[in-house]
Amino acid sequence: MAKILMLGCDAIAQGAIEAGISYASSYPGTPATQILEYIAKNSNVAAEWSVNEKVAYEVAYGVSLTGRRALCSMKHVGLNVASDPFMTSAYLGVRGGLVLAVGDDPGAYSSQNEQDSRFYASFAKIPCFEPSDAQEAKDMTYLAFDISEELALPVMVRSITRLLHCYAPVSLGNINPEKEIKLEKNPDYLIAVPKNVIRLHRELNKKQEKIKQFIEKYEFNxxxxxxxxxxxxxxxxxxxxxxxxxxxxxxxxxxxxxxxxxxxxxxxxxxxxxxxxxxxxxxxxxxxxxxxxxxxxxxxxxxxxxxxxxxxxxxxxFGRIKSSDSENGVIPRPPMLCPGCPHREFYKALNEAKPIFVTGDIGCYTLGANPPLRAIDTCLCMGASISKAAGIASQGIKGVVAVIGDSTFIHSGIPALINAVYNKLNILVCILDNSAVAMTGHQPTPIIGITAKGEETKKLDLAELCKACGADSVEVVDPYDKKTTYEAIKRGLDNPGVNVIIARRACVLLAKKLKS
Missing domain, CATH: 3.40.50.920 (Rossmann fold)
Structure with missing residues (x-):
């Protein structure tokens, strides 16, 4: 059979397509983003960009309950967000095959840590496959659905940036048909309440020997x-x-x-x-x-x-390289905000307003921490900017600003905004709306009103959402209008309560496409 060059991400996606999946869900995150992109562009499989990884996993699990197969993909830190449903799904088990494809990022090329997802699989007591090349990535993903159904457990396929983002020859196979829908009620196995949990945990423990038998049968090790x-x-x-x-x-x-x-x-x-x-x-x-x-x-x-x-x-x-040899002789070139990026102009106005402390978040705008802007003082994880700002402000510190992107705000910033309002804190929340998940390749968001498959859907009104969360004031500005942006920031810093500024202008790499 002829082979074609495929990214590791694409190979995993192709393995899922050939296995006959009915649905794919994900939240964009390097190095795993292209898995769902490939499925959305190269198959008839329904695919969604979920608002966060927890939702993505829960949707995939729901598909599994119908007896059909689903793939959920995310980066390693996304599994932290999805860990709640992930851990309990091992207790409840699956019906249709459910495969979780996780992209780990050793070297932290585009991540805030280097965690190892194999520990999550061990923690959850489920099988984990780790391919060595793109062909294995496709074949293991395909096989993972069969094993998932045999064991009635989710199966993890763990890979890393170097494999996921490199091309290698892969043989394609036939595409299996979708499974028949078979949705059945079984509350003793599907409801995670105390009266069921111990029994379900006992059954999960009994499956461990069977997992090892499958691994031995297929000579994975x-x-x-x-x-x-x-x-x-x-x-x-x-x-x-x-x-x-x-x-x-x-x-x-x-x-x-x-x-x-x-x-x-x-x-x-x-x-x-x-x-x-x-x-x-x-x-x-x-x-x-x-x-x-x-x-x-x-x-x-x-x-x-x-x-x-x-x-x-x-x-x-083995003495092939001397210890004194340079790693590669290349001078490090850190990423930077693109020329013309609206975030640049926003940060210039923010710096002029002289806030006391600025809490940042995960996205393109995190690069505002680099010189010459140096506009961000801390960055922890997705959605944490508003919570951190609230914590600082709770100690009586004034002039605290939280900077968060539009997609990140929808991902996990909304509960933090509600929390800040509920606890009567004084902070300024700046949502940088550039009309995409720009850092990972301009995936659409609910604010744009376009799905992963390119279809039109309802648009989310970000300003109305913030008002509904109870924000004391909400202003929308164009960051290219520096004077207006500066004045809005000053008002937000001076006014009591939770004030929100939405700095809205499309990413410069996306603006022409949106106009067309």
């Missing part, structure tokens, strides 16, 4: 014998790093979790030294150290605990 007494345990994409050495080393390739610890024990005890490669935290290394003291990896200091691993540290261990 496999030993490739070698001639030397030094070996490598390679998880996911690090298997490719190990193969680049072109040496006859025994390799234990790990592509699925939970791992049979006897397999790790047999491998490490037969060798004089084992190097553990894994992108993320020392998840497998901790297990390997239970059975041998001759383990080299992140915990031994031979590999870095932070940042993306990549093949270079392994090459250093």
């Amino acid at each position: 496999k030993i490739f014998p070698g001639k030397e007494k030094r070996g490598i345990i390679a998880c996911g994409i690090t298997y490719l790093y190990a193969r680049e050495l072109e040496e006859s080393l025994p390799i234990l390739k790990i592509s699925a979790y939970p791992v049979d610890e006897n397999l790790i024990k047999d491998f490490v005890t037969a060798l004089d030294e084992v190097i553990v490669l894994e992108e993320g935290y020392p998840f497998i290394e901790n297990i390997a150290r239970k059975y041998s003291s001759n383990i080299r990896g992140k915990l031994s200091g031979d590999l870095p605990l932070e940042g993306e691993l990549g093949p270079e540290p392994l090459f250093r261990i």
Whole structure:
């Protein structure tokens, strides 16, 4: 069968399409954004940009209850937002196959941390697949739906930026038909209340052995014998790093979790030294150290605990690269706001107004923290700007500003705004409305009134929404009009209560498209 070049994201999406999914949901987040984009553009599958990851997962779970298959995709920190329904769904189980595709970001290329989603899968007691290349990403995603239905559990496919954003040859397959709708009431299994929880947890625990049997059946974790007494345990994409050495080393390739610890024990005890490669935290290394003291990896200091691993540290261990060699010789070039970006003009007006403290949020506008603007003092996570500002203001500090984007506000800023109003705090909330989720590639939002499939839908009126939340004042300004923007900011800082300014102008990279 002919092969085509595909991004890792696209390969996961294609695997889901071929598995016969009926629905796909996501919230944009690098490195996983393109998964839903591919489905929306290259299939007839219904696809939605949800307002946040929690909603995305709950919608996908609802589809599963009808007996049909659904894919939910998000980046690693998005799983924090979706963790509430995710954890409990393992107790309740699924009906149609439900696969959660998570894009981890070691190296924090476009993220606020480097967390490892394998721990979430282990925490939830569900299977987790970790492909090493795009072909495996497609094949594992396809198979994950079958296993999800066999086990009546959600299945995670965990990958990383390097795989998701690189092209590789992939063989396409046939597309399965949609499943028949079969929605059945079963309150003893579908309602997470105390009288059911212990029994459901007990049944989840009983499934653990069956999960391991599936992993063994499909040989996701496999030993490739070698001639030397030094070996490598390679998880996911690090298997490719190990193969680049072109040496006859025994390799234990790990592509699925939970791992049979006897397999790790047999491998490490037969060798004089084992190097553990894994992108993320020392998840497998901790297990390997239970059975041998001759383990080299992140915990031994031979590999870095932070940042993306990549093949270079392994090459250093094997003497292919000298420790003194420069990483790449390229001068770092941090991202910056685009020329003509409306956020630039807003920040100039904000700086002139001289607020006491500015709490930032996640999006393009976070780049306002960089020189020469230096307009933001803190950034934590999606939607936290308003809550942080409220916390600061609660201590009697005046002149506190929260800056948040339009999509981020809808994602998780609305409850924080209501909370600030309810608790009678004095803050200025500035919503920077650039008509898109611009940082991740200009995905549409409810404010634009266009769905993921490009269809027209109802538009959300952001100003009316803020008024409905109880804001004491709401002003809409054009950040290109610096004088008006400055005056509005000054009023918002001077007036008591929760005041909102919506700085509305489309992203410069999107403006022409919107006009057409």
